[in-house]
Amino acid sequence: MVENRDRAREYDAVLGGQNPPPVDAAILGGLQGVKKRLANPEVEVRIAALSDALKYGEVGLDLVIQALQDESKQVQFTAYYLLKNRTELKVEKHLDNVLSFFEFDAIAVNKFGKEISRRPEIARCFTEDLGNGAFLEMMLIPGGTFRMGSPETEKKRKYNESPQHKVKVPSLFMGKYLVTQAQWKAVAVLPQVNISLNSDPSCFKGANLPVERVTWYEAVEFCARLSQKTGRNYRLPSEAEWEYACRAGTTTPFYFGQTITTELANYNGERTYASELQGTYRNKTTPVGSFPPNAFGLYDMHGNLWEWCADSWYDNYRGAPSDGSVWESDFSELRVLRGGSWIHYPADSRSAFRHCNFTATMVSYFGFRVACFAA
Known part of the structure; x- marks a missing residue:
């Protein structure tokens, strides 16, 4: 498999992105970085991390599913938008069995x-x-x-x-x-x-x-x-x-x-x-x-x-x-x-x-x- 050189690896440091100030600060990249950002108290940071989570296969998908229960309505909605058109059985079951979403x-x-x-x-x-x-x-x-x-x-x-x-x-x-x-x-x-x-x-x-x-x-x-x-x-x-x-x-x-x-x-x-x-x-x-x-x-x-x-x-x-x-x-x-x-x-x-x-x-x-x- 050809390695994607532009994709952050598990313990890479990446710059800025969509995170709050300091804009040029280095943060942990890869899956560990996504997990850290999803635990951040800033709603904007958690929202920005959700799309990145889907780059990491089943583990990342599970993180987005978990975000449906986030305390922030905006984070919940972002997770829902990322999941609503996916066809994985566990996604469909989760959306059906918990609560429906009304747009x-x-x-x-x-x-x-x-x-x-x-x-x-x-x-x-x-x-x-x-x-x-x-x-x-x-x-x-x-x-x-x-x-x-x-x-x-x-x-x-x-x-x-x-x-x-x-x-x-x-x-x-x-x-x-x-x-x-x-x-x-x-x-x-x-x-x-x-x-x-x-x-x-x-x-x-x-x-x-x-x-x-x-x-x-x-x-x-x-x-x-x-x-x-x-x-x-x-x-x-x-x-x-x-x-x-x-x-x-x-x-x-x-x-x-x-x-x-x-x-x-x-x-x-x-x-x-x-x-x-x-x-x-x-x-x-x-x-x-x-x-x-x-x-x-x-x-x-x-x-x-x-x-x-x-x-x-x-x-x-x-x-x-x-x-x-x-x-x-x-x-x-x-x-x-x-x-x-x-x-x-x-x-x-x-x-x-x-x-x-x-x-x-x-x-x-x-x-x-x-x-x-x-x-």
């Missing part, structure tokens, strides 16, 4: 509702088979810390969105979509846990439309039956988890930016929020997945249906937990709803906007999505 674009708009950026994103998920041809996609929401509530400068903010406070949310899985009517029907025929369920409660009919006209107790029963079937602890998200997942790293009124339009979400567009043009009023729900997702790969977090959360209602955040957990009160008949709906104006769809209603309320603009622990 999409995250969109941002300015106050006029005009798109100002579109960036490719990848989120990780698993799919639950509910039976009867229905499947539930659960997105991995990475843990993190955020400021819950709205700043005093936010337009249309309410007193109950304050005081802003720091919350640390552990990683979790959350439904990619609102629970659909097909999913509801599949779970409604499962053995009863606490209460009975109407298999077809919705006003607007359609298998891929979100289920509505369900009470808070019925949403909890859905989670209980799903948990019993799957062995996972399905539940309604806490209010903090919901807002954290909705924002997906943003601090603007909407995860799209300074405003939204009826091309991005289903709400009553007869009023505007910022400087965008007046939109349409569809006067009904829309199929899940009709509009762009946020950076976590979640759809319809703004508009379509209000979403039941697990928490009791409080008039403000004084004394709220800082760990993302459910906040219960002695009076549990008022529960939190988030996200706005097809019938409400855009300000009500803001990431920080809070709403509540009685647990037995059953209307055509209340629905829910499910969550479960990542561990």
